[in-house]
Amino acid sequence: xxxxxxxxxxxxxxxPELPVxxxxxxxxxxxxxxxxxxxxxxxxxxxxxxxxxxxxxxxDTSPGGRELRLDIQVPDTPGAKPLVVYLTGGGFQxxxxxxxxxxxxxxxxxxxxxxxxxxxxxxxxATYRDTVADVKSAIRHLRAxxxxxxxxxxxxxxxxxxxxxxxAAMVGAxxxxxxxxxxxxxxxxxxxxxxxxxxxxSNLAQLAADFDTAMQDEVYASGSFLARFAIGPDTTxxxxxxxxxxxxxxxxxxxxxxxxxFALLHGSHDHFVSASQTLLLHNAIRAxxxxxxxxxxxxxxxxxxxxxxxxxxxxxLWSSEQVMAHIARFLREHLG
Numbered sequence: 649x650x651x652x653x654x655x656x657x658x659x660x661x662x663x664p665e666l667p668v669x670x671x672x673x674x675x676x677x678x679x680x681x682x683x684x685x686x687x688x689x690x691x692x693x694x695x696x697x698x699x700x701x702x703x704x705x706x707x708d709t710s711p712g713g714r715e716l717r718l719d720i721q722v723p724d725t726p727g728a729k730p731l732v733v734y735l736t737g738g739g740f741q742x743x744x745x746x747x748x749x750x751x752x753x754x755x756x757x758x759x760x761x762x763x764x765x766x767x768x769x770x771x772x773x774a775t776y777r778d779t780v781a782d783v784k785s786a787i788r789h790l791r792a793x794x795x796x797x798x799x800x801x802x803x804x805x806x807x808x809x810x811x812x813x814x815x816a817a818m819v820g821a822x823x824x825x826x827x828x829x830x831x832x833x834x835x836x837x838x839x840x841x842x843x844x845x846x847x848x849x850s851n852l853a854q855l856a857a858d859f860d861t862a863m864q865d866e867v868y869a870s871g872s873f874l875a876r877f878a879i880g881p882d883t884t885x886x887x888x889x890x891x892x893x894x895x896x897x898x899x900x901x902x903x904x905x906x907x908x909x910f911a912l913l914h915g916s917h918d919h920f921v922s923a924s925q926t927l928l929l930h931n932a933i934r935a936x937x938x939x940x941x942x943x944x945x946x947x948x949x950x951x952x953x954x955x956x957x958x959x960x961x962x963x964x965l966w967s968s969e970q971v972m973a974h975i976a977r978f979l980r981e982h983l984g
Contacts, residue, residue, distance in 0.1 A: 669863055669866040669867060670863070670919050670920060671856070671858075671859035671860055671863040671919045671920070672859075672860045672862065672863065673859065673860040674858055674859060674917055674918065674919060674923075675858045675859075676916075677858075677914070677916045677923040677924075677927075677944055678923075678924065678927055679916075679944045681927075681930065681931070681934075681942065682927070682930070682942040682943060682944045683941065683942070683943050683944070683974075684943075684944050684946055685943055685944070685945050685946065685970055685971055685974065686945075686946045686947065686965075686970075687945055687946070687947070687948065687964070687965030687966070687968040687970055687971055688968070688970060689968060689969055689970050690968070690969050691964065691967055691968060691969065692750075692751070692754050692967050692968065692969045692972040693969060694753065694754060694757050695757040695758060696757075697723050697724070697725065697756075697757040697758075697759065698723075698724040699721045699722060699723055699724065699753070699756055699757065700721075700722045700724055701719070701720070701721055701722075702719065702720040702722070702797070703719045703720075704717050704719065705717060705718050705719070705720065707765065707785065707786045707789040707790075707832075707833070708782065708785045708786070708789065708832040708833060710768055710772065710778075710782075712772060712773070714768065714772060716765070716766055716767065716768070716782060716785075716786070717745065717765075717766055718745060718763050718764060718765040718766070718786055718789075718790075719745050719746070719763065719764045720761065720762070720763045720790075720797055721752065721753065721756035721761065721762045721763075722756075722761050722797050722798055723756060723757065723759050723760070723761070723798075725759060727798070728794070728798055728799060728800040729759055729760055729761050729798055729799065729800055730759075730760050730761070730799075730800050730803035730804070730805070730979070730983035730984060731760065731761045731762075731763065731790060731799045731800070731801075731803065731804045731805070732755055732760045732761070732762045732763070732804075732805045732806075732807050732979065732983075733762075733763050733764075733765060733783070733786060733787055733790070733804065733805070733806045733807070733840075734748065734752050734762055734763065734764040734765070734807050734808065734812070735764075735765065735767070735783060735806060735807070735808030735809075735811075735812030735813070735815045735816050736748060736764065736766075736808070736809065736811075736812045737808070737809045737810025737811045737812045737813070737951070738769065738810070738811055738812075739810070739811055739873065740769055740770050740774075740776075740779070740811045740873060740874075740877045741769050741770050741771065741873060742769055743765075743766045743767050743768075743769055743811075743812075744766070745764040745765055745766045746764070747764070747952075748764070748809065748952070750967060751966070751967060751972065752764055754967075754972055755807075755975070755976070755979070758976055758979070760979065760983070761797055761798060761799050763786070763790055765782070765783065765786045767779045767782035767783060767786075767815070768782055770873055770876050770877055770881070773881045774877075774881075775876075775877055775878070775879075775880060775881070776814075776818065776877055776878060776897045777827075777828065778830075779815055780815060780818045780819060780822065780828050780830075781828060781829065781830025781831075781832065782830070782832070783806065783815055783816075783819050783838075784819060784828065784829055784830060784832075784838035785830055785832030785833050785838075787804060787806075787819075787836075787837075787838045787840065788832065788833035788834070788835065788836045788837070788838050789832075789833045790804075791804070791836035791837065792833060792835060792836050801836070802841075803841055803983045803984060804839075804840045804841055804983075805840055805841060805842035805843065805844065805979060805982070805983055806819050806820060806840050806842075806843055806844070807843075807844035807846075807975075808844070808845060808846065808848060809846040809847065809848070809951050810846070810847055810848060810849075810920070810921060810950065810951065811848070811849075812846075812848070813844075813845040813846045813847055813848020813849075813926075814845070814848035814849045814850070814899070815848075816843050816844065816845050816848065817843060817845045817848055817850065817899040817910070817929060818897075818899045818902075819838070819840060819843070820840050820842075820843035820899070820907060820908050820910065821899035821900075821901075821902040821903050821907055822899075822902050823838075823839040823840065823906075823907070823908065824837075824839055825902065839908075840908055841908050841909075841982060841983060842908050842909050842910075842911075842978065842979065842982035842983055843908055843909070843910045843911070844910075844911045844913075844975060844978065844979075845910060845911070845912050845913070845926065845929070846912075846913045846914075846951065846966075847913065847914045847915060847918055847920075847921050847923075847925075847926065847950055847951060848912075848921070848925065848926065849921050849925050850898055850899055850900055850925045850926070850928050850929040850932075851894060851898050851900065851925065851928055852874055852877075852878050852887045852894050852897055852898070853868075853887045853888045853891065853894045854922065854924065854925070854928070855867055855874065855887075855921060855922060855925060856868065856922060857922045857924055857925075858922035858923060858924055859919075859922060868886050868887060868888050869886060870884055870885060870886045870889075871883060871884045871885070871886075872886070872887075874887050875887050875890075877897075878890075878893050878894060878897045879893045899929055900928060900929050900932035900933075903929075903932050903933045903936045903938055904936050904937070904938065905936055905937030905938055906938075907933060907936065907938040907939075908982075909938070909939040909940070909941075909978075909981075909982050910929070910930070910933055910938070910939065910940040910941070911940075911941050911942075911943070911974075911975065911978040912926040912929060912930050912940060912941070912942040912943070913926070913942070913943045913944075913945060913971070913975075914926045914927075914942070914943075914944055914945070914948075915944075915945045915947070915948025915949050915950060915951075915962070915965070915966075916944050916945065916946050916947060916948060917947060917948060917949050917962065918948070918949055918950050919949055919950060920949075920950040921950065923944065926942055927942065930942040941978070943971075943974060945965050945966065945971060947961075947962060947965060948962055948965045948966060949962040949963070951963065951966050952966070
């Protein structure tokens with residue numbers, strides 16, 4: 649049972665070194681089809697709902713023998729509750745499930761079971777297909793143990809930031825596509841009913857499209873972390889040299905009119921992932937006849953990484969009651 653609550657401004661657990669390059673300049677963001685939020689007002693305020701915590705639960709073991717684990721927050725309220733699976737960021741180079749505890753706690757106290765998972769990363773030799781398979785395996789595990797954790801298996805959302813936002817988008821866009829399922833925890837469905845993607849990449853060959861030339865050169869370098877994630881661990885190519893691989897790794901490739909509803913959020917001053925990445929996906933979903941809503945956080949940078957850029961004011965925007973209320977509303981509308 650939880651007895652303390654995290655500070656609303658403590659957005660991460662262990663604070664890593666910056667895993668990816670940082671832009672010096674950012675072009676103005678396109679807000680023409682989006683809702684602009686300024687993050688003004690108070691920080692998010694917790695409901696008094698008590699929570700039960702279940703930490704370090706093994707949900708799968710990778711082919712290389714790595715145990716993959718998750719943490720679960722369960723509201724101490726009657727009945728089965730919708731599930732929100734949280735996917736941390738980390739540039740596809742680390743995946744600390746302890747991250748973003750404050751905002752996860754906010755959502756759990758609204759009445760959702762919230763599970764934060766770890767997944768394989770580039771140092772494990774993983775590509776996007778492996779990481780997507782890990783997330784789907786975790787969803788199947790949680791559905792298989794729905795009674796144990798008071799989960800309503802018919803109501804599942806994925807919510808991610810940065811690399812985790814990308815994975816959330818890929819999981820939602822590839823609902824029921826067998827080539828992304830993997831072999832972990834066979835049986836239950838891995839399909840989700842809603843997706844929240846906060847500043848996640850989409851088209852990896854345009855990840856630095858809004859940034860200065862030096863940033864683009866580093867991101868698109870041959871054999872970069874991005875190329876290894878999209879093409880393969882031993883590649884010496886650049887993502888801009890392999891359009892087929894980039895398209896296969898792009899959630900926009902898979903969206904249809906049956907794609908679950910998306911909420912996309914991006915900061916107007918993101919120095920890590922071009923804000924146009926969520927716009928590309930937003931437009932693709934709408935063009936396919938799906939449901940998507942996009943929010944631009946005016947003055948916002950890359951979530952909690954803003955703190956590492958000595959910009960704590962930008963980081964606080966993401967934990968404002970204003971921003972979190974829109975996330976809560978989206979979950980309520982699509983999960984209940």
